[in-house]
Amino acid sequence: MGLAQTKKTFDKKEKGRTVQTPYISQSEYHSISVRDSLTSSKSTSRNSVIFQDLLSVSSLDEVARLLGQPEDIDRNVFPDGKRFIATLHYEGMMLKYIQRKEGRVRLNTMELRSPRWSISVGGTVLRSGMGVEQLSPQVQASIDSDTFLGEKSVDGVGTIRIASPEKTSKKGQQTTKDRAQLTIHVNRETSTVKVVRFHRIV
Numbered sequence: 001m002g003l004a005q006t007k008k009t010f011d012k013k014e015k016g017r018t019v020q021t022p023y024i025s026q027s028e029y030h031s032i033s034v035r036d037s038l039t040s041s042k043s044t045s046r047n048s049v050i051f052q053d054l055l056s057v058s059s060l061d062e063v064a065r066l067l068g069q070p071e072d073i074d075r076n077v078f079p080d081g082k083r084f085i086a087t088l089h090y091e092g093m094m095l096k097y098i099q100r101k102e103g104r105v106r107l108n109t110m111e112l113r114s115p116r117w118s119i120s121v122g123g124t125v126l127r128s129g130m131g132v133e134q135l136s137p138q139v140q141a142s143i144d145s146d147t148f149l150g151e152k153s154v155d156g157v158g159t160i161r162i163a164s165p166e167k168t169s170k171k172g173q174q175t176t177k178d179r180a181q182l183t184i185h186v187n188r189e190t191s192t193v194k195v196v197r198f199h200r201i202v
Contacts, residue, residue, distance in 0.1 A: 009138050022138045023161040028121050029180070034110075035118045036067070051119065055107050060086055060097065092116045092128070098202050112196040119182075119196065126184065132191045139184065149185055154194050158184040 009020040032051035049066050057063055064070065070088040077084045080101070085108075088095045092114020099105045112118065118127035132140060135158065143158040160182040180200035187194050 020138065020141065021159065021161055022136070022142055023163050024121060024182075025163050026165050029162045032119055032121050034067075035120065036116060037118070038116050054095070054110075057097075057105050057107075059105060060088070063088060063095065063097070090117075100202070106202040107198075108200065108202045110198040113194070119198075126182070126193070126196045128193055128196060130193045132186050132188075132193065135184065135193075143184075143186060149195065149197075151185075151194075153187050154185045156186045156188050158186070160184070 008024070009022050030052055033048050034051055034054065035048045037047075053066060054063065057066075060073070067090065070090050072089040074087040074089075075084055076086075082099075082101050082103075084099045086097045086099075088097070092112065093116075094109070094111045094113070095107060096109040097105050098108050112126075113128050115127050115129040118125050120126070132143075139158045139160060142160075143156045145156055149157075162180045162182075180198070183197045183199070184193055185195040185197065186192065
């Protein structure tokens with residue numbers, strides 16, 4: 001497998017200095033797929049799912065139809081009875097969905113913690129367990145020590161922003177309104193990726 005992930009960057013002010021921040025375009029964002037390497041031909045779920053299908057679903061049942069039944073679901077219902085936060089646990093993957101008052105169910109966070117699961121953009125791959133050297137030089141350069149996961153096995157994080165539609169032609173100076181981004185959490189001692197994480201504000 002060749003060098004994975006984006007080589008595009010834009011200048012971003014951070015802690016009083018200008019840093020080169022990797023980003024992907026809207027078209028690349030819309031083409032992301034999620035793959036389960038263990039799905040058998042007899043399974044009712046698909047072995048590859050278009051990420052956009054997971055971003056907004058009509059119900060949690062639709063997620064199960066796309067990915068198969070989760071091992072566990074933690075559901076926190078708000079006092080109004082109309083909103084909830086649901087965390088779906090699969091072997092090696094977690095998805096957190098939030099239902100708004102208007103009834104929309106939207107993906108807030110996805111974490112891949114096992115080589116079983118991967119995401120791909122334009123034929124390149126991100127997965128837990130891959131070597132840091134397989135990341136593009138631009139993504140490697142974005143890795144710093146502010147990991148925010150609070151896990152001993154993680155001591156660095158790289159960030160890939162997602163360009164907003166109106167700024168894609170201007171080198172992605174801004175991210176989407178929901179501040180969607182991919183973060184790659186690594187163990188520098190073993191030079192491996194531990195967690196691949198998607199997050200957005202919903």
